């Protein structure tokens with residue numbers, strides 16, 4: 381029997397496979413396809429304090445082995461989430477992580493404060509890295525100081541463990557990761573999408589109404605593996621890796637690069653039950669390779 | 684909503700750029716309603732990354748049918764599949780057309796432009812079963828764009844065709860043909876699927892005539908089942924227009940609900 385469980389210190393997961401924020405709706409959308417309890421957990425779509433309309437369509441464009449999105453965090457806001465959605469997730473026996481968003485530091489803190497009062501949330505994932513809500517894709521994760529301030533502010537009010545999600549759209553990912561750790565983040569997750577653009581050459585216009593969007597999918601995997609590797613070597617808190625994971629083999633690359641757990645994003649759109657398949661394939665791979673505990677592989681890449 | 688990874692193609696027909704597949708998939712066929720759609724994996728390899736949305740053209744005897752036009756890479760790969768090979772289908776998805784019992788005995792118009800005819804065959808069959816009298820309007824650029832005319836006639840329906848170049852049937856846009864027909868006949872309902880401009884035009888006609896109607900909208904879809912929020916359009920449902928997911932709340936919407944794209948952009 382392979383042991384898939386992962387101990388992040390502040391949270392024990394049944395398996396290292398989580399579904400990524402914004403690609404798993406509020407979880408409920410996936411209930412028809414499989415028993416969500418098989419997951420290590422899932423991250424809820426980004427949540428602001430108030431409901432948000434999101435960006436004007438078109439919001440999606442497919443590129444070779446990738447997807448650029450400019451959803452802009454359309455969502456229900458904390459009140460409706462806690463009243464209507466969270467109770468439906470309460471019966472699940474898997475980690476439920478809320479992706480916390482804000483226009484400014486205060487809003488992040490307000491969201492965290494509001495959610496503190498509700499049962500059933502295993503951790504917050506601070507989304508300081510969404511490229512789709514501010515002009516030119518700016519976000520706190522683009523510099524260590526803003527990262528430190530935002531994480532610190534949420535840490536002060538939060539009674540739930542904190543994961544900070546980083547942006548790849550930076551020159552020095554390690555300095556941002558260290559700032560988040562220093563401010564009290566108990567884990568680092570990365571990467572969010574890569575700022576991108578596509579042009580329709582027939583009408584000479586950007587394909588997305590928003591002009592820019594975030595690139596995800598297999599196209600970004602090598603960039604993500606590299607960043608996970610760099611960050612995992614620099615920080616002492618656990619790292620959760622993501623970016624283009626479509627198979628158990630992809631997940632293993634991230635684990636070997638230093639990720640204690642992984643998140644699966646875009647792949648959920650293509651195969652709604654892909655997380656389940658990845659978990660089973662991980663188990664088989666470990667059996668075939670005589671690995672008793674998946675977490676023994678974390679950071680095992682030989683340099 | 685199911686995933687059928689082993690749906691076998693049992694029949695394939697093609698006319699130029701248009702293709703019709705009959706695919707064995709008993710469980711999806713058993714649940715399918717007109718106006719719903721499938722998300723189809725066009726290839727087992729990447730790219731393309733995403734599934735493609737295709738309407739249910741029919742569902743009968745444990746099989747579904749799809750009718751599509753090659754529009755790009757994904758649909759081209761789909762068209763290359765042969766009888767005997769299997770496909771990976773997700774469906775049935777979305778909310779289809781409403782067919783009320785009170786349409787029994789009444790005349791109803793089904794208007795399809797180009798590939799938009801796809802879901803209307805399935806709908807017309809259901810309407811007929813309900814006891815309504817569907818009249819199908821089928822418009823295309825030229826007579827090559829109307830490959831389903833005979834199949835529709837074989838249902839025993841009144842079928843009126845139009846071509847932009849006059850090579851078959853009424854010469855002009857299908858909307859003009861519908862407009863002309865409405866001068867002498869008063870259907871109880873209108874259903875439409877086709878290019879945005881055609882549907883918007885029909886919507887104006889319906890408003891003028893006080894004719895209740897439903898339209899099947901298209902949008903670029905990331906998932907097809909409500910998870911990505913990529914497919915939204917402005918829709919008026921319960922008050923103010925807001926971004927609703929076409930894949931889940933639609934793709935079929937009522938006349939009064941739709942904010943037409945030009946208006947939204949303007």
Ligand SMILES: Cc1cc2nc3c(=O)[nH]c(=O)nc-3n(C[C@H](O)[C@H](O)[C@H](O)COP(=O)(O)OP(=O)(O)OC[C@H]3O[C@@H](n4cnc5c(N)ncnc54)[C@H](O)[C@@H]3O)c2cc1C
Pocket residue numbers: 720731735736737738739750751752753754755756757758759798801802900901902903904934
């Ligand atoms: C609910 C729904 C039902 C549909 N039913 C049918 C059907 O029964 N028969 C049929 O022939 N077509 C149907 N379509 C359209 C079909 O999905 C697109 O033609 C197809 O996705 C294009 O993919 P591609 O890879 O061939 O083209 P691409 O190379 O991806 O694109 C070619 C062109 O098609 C446009 N396009 C891409 N994706 C979509 C999309 N999801 N919807 C509309 N346009 C798109 C692109 O903007 C581009 O202009 C339906 C679309 C929706 C949303």
Ligand SMILES: Cc1cc2nc3c(=O)[nH]c(=O)nc-3n(C[C@H](O)[C@H](O)[C@H](O)COP(=O)(O)O)c2cc1C
Pocket residue numbers: 400401402403425426427447449451453479507510545571572573595596597598600622623624625643644645646647911
């Ligand atoms: C449509 C879409 C919406 C997303 N929304 C969010 C979000 O709300 N919050 C967030 O932190 N990340 C969001 N992401 C980023 C993903 O969680 C993930 O970091 C990224 O897509 C890379 O993983 P992938 O290649 O496996 O998709 C979104 C991604 C996509 C494709």
Ligand code: FES
Pocket residue numbers: 903904905906907908909910911912913914915928929930931
């Ligand atoms: S296509 Fe993903 S939500 Fe509609």
